[in-house]
Amino acid sequence: MAEFTMELNDEQKEVRDWLHGFAADVIRPAAAEWDEREETPWPIIQEAAKVGIYSLDFYAQQYFDATGLGIPMAMEELFWGDAGIALSIVGTGLAAVGVLANGTEEQIGTWIPQMYGDTNDVKVAAFCSSEPDAGSDVASMRTRAVYDEAKDEWVINGTKTWATNGGIANVHVVVAVVDPELGSKGHASFIVPPNTPGLGQGQKFKKHGIRASHTAEVILDNVRVPGSCLLGGKEKLDQRLARAREKAKKGGERVKNAAMATFEASRPAVAAMAVGTARAAYEVALDYARTREQFGRPIIDNQGVAFQLADMRTSIDAARLLTWRASWMAINGKPFTAAEGSMSKLFASETAKKVTAQAIQILGGNGYTREYPVERMHRDAAIYTIFEGTSEIQRLVISRTLSGMPIR
Numbered sequence: 001m002a003e004f005t006m007e008l009n010d011e012q013k014e015v016r017d018w019l020h021g022f023a024a025d026v027i028r029p030a031a032a033e034w035d036e037r038e039e040t041p042w043p044i045i046q047e048a049a050k051v052g053i054y055s056l057d058f059y060a061q062q063y064f065d066a067t068g069l070g071i072p073m074a075m076e077e078l079f080w081g082d083a084g085i086a087l088s089i090v091g092t093g094l095a096a097v098g099v100l101a102n103g104t105e106e107q108i109g110t111w112i113p114q115m116y117g118d119t120n121d122v123k124v125a126a127f128c129s130s131e132p133d134a135g136s137d138v139a140s141m142r143t144r145a146v147y148d149e150a151k152d153e154w155v156i157n158g159t160k161t162w163a164t165n166g167g168i169a170n171v172h173v174v175v176a177v178v179d180p181e182l183g184s185k186g187h188a189s190f191i192v193p194p195n196t197p198g199l200g201q202g203q204k205f206k207k208h209g210i211r212a213s214h215t216a217e218v219i220l221d222n223v224r225v226p227g228s229c230l231l232g233g234k235e236k237l238d239q240r241l242a243r244a245r246e247k248a249k250k251g252g253e254r255v256k257n258a259a260m261a262t263f264e265a266s267r268p269a270v271a272a273m274a275v276g277t278a279r280a281a282y283e284v285a286l287d288y289a290r291t292r293e294q295f296g297r298p299i300i301d302n303q304g305v306a307f308q309l310a311d312m313r314t315s316i317d318a319a320r321l322l323t324w325r326a327s328w329m330a331i332n333g334k335p336f337t338a339a340e341g342s343m344s345k346l347f348a349s350e351t352a353k354k355v356t357a358q359a360i361q362i363l364g365g366n367g368y369t370r371e372y373p374v375e376r377m378h379r380d381a382a383i384y385t386i387f388e389g390t391s392e393i394q395r396l397v398i399s400r401t402l403s404g405m406p407i408r
């Protein structure tokens, strides 16, 4: 285990500065344009691929950083640049985590490279769990995967929604019901390879924020995938289902399902995205408050403004510390006995919403216009309290973990 320190090591500082440079020079200047266009910023993803930020190697290096801080540090810097563009760059990584968490070594080696493509022909991937009637309530999922033993194929039917990169992805990771009797314990994750017949994009959503990130429905109409596309393999699934049936008979000890394993691994990463957006808005507000003069002095001379900035910075630092703690616990295999991963996501996402709203207030009329970036940052920040589990769901997870009670 690494010795305790609050400082990034030299290598981490170097990576952080490199990412910050990319965020400042490439992402931030393009943010307003892609927000207005509401399209995936392919040229920026390609640029990120060329310098090595959009790649499996980079993601894996950060993911396996021994201190656990690689991913949160990377997310904070990229989302400091712009949340919509950054989500277009890291959305593939969220799908890749689904494969890393549940896939065999062969599946990881086969599919993750195809999620990224190469620098001349970049690709993206999508993780599809949510459905129109199954958002927070994952157990209501209807998308069904049925095994065709004669052909060793799975046949998948259903409609997924709000999928980041849904329909434009080269590789889709789809969560589906394999045993309806078991609720969320009867789910499994599948790879849907490129150009598989039957998978199509439904509606593309026009959104409040993160508009450079593509969000759409994914329709699965008799999609057939080889048996080898079941993440983790059939034997492991059969064993897991047998255990779940046994436990259901005995009275319901909890079993982690495939989708929950993915969410567990990615929550502190989402918290770090929120920290990035909050920090970006705070920095704009601090600069503005120092230079904007009213009543013959900079507005920061007023306690009413300065104290807001003090509170903003304090919350951001607290959010980062919660995030780093959760990431450190995850890499060191510490049990999340107080749902520390959910705590980080809850606090950081609520902080981002609050801090970006305070930034608008500090910029006054300018803050409310698209001449300044804080109104975009505020629209973007609203997503953090919704995806990867809403704030209410984080509170449920935390309070259930603390109390051991089935809080509703």
Ligand SMILES: Cc1cc2nc3c(=O)[nH]c(=O)nc-3n(C[C@H](O)[C@H](O)[C@H](O)COP(=O)(O)OP(=O)(O)OC[C@H]3O[C@@H](n4cnc5c(N)ncnc54)[C@H](O)[C@@H]3O)c2cc1C
Residues within 6 Å of the ligand: 126, 127, 128, 129, 130, 132, 134, 135, 136, 137, 161, 162, 163, 164, 165, 207, 210, 215, 383, 386, 387, 388, 389, 390, 391, 392, 393, 396, 408
């Ligand atoms: C831009 C965007 C990108 C997304 N990307 C993906 C993706 O890539 N893949 C994917 O699978 N999904 C994705 N999602 C879906 C996202 O994870 C869901 O929207 C989220 O889980 C909430 O589900 P819901 O929208 O159905 O809300 P609902 O579950 O209907 O919740 C509505 C409200 O009720 C509250 N609520 C629900 N149940 C309870 C309860 N028990 N107690 C208290 N309050 C409760 C919620 O907190 C919320 O405030 C994305 C969504 C968006 C908007």
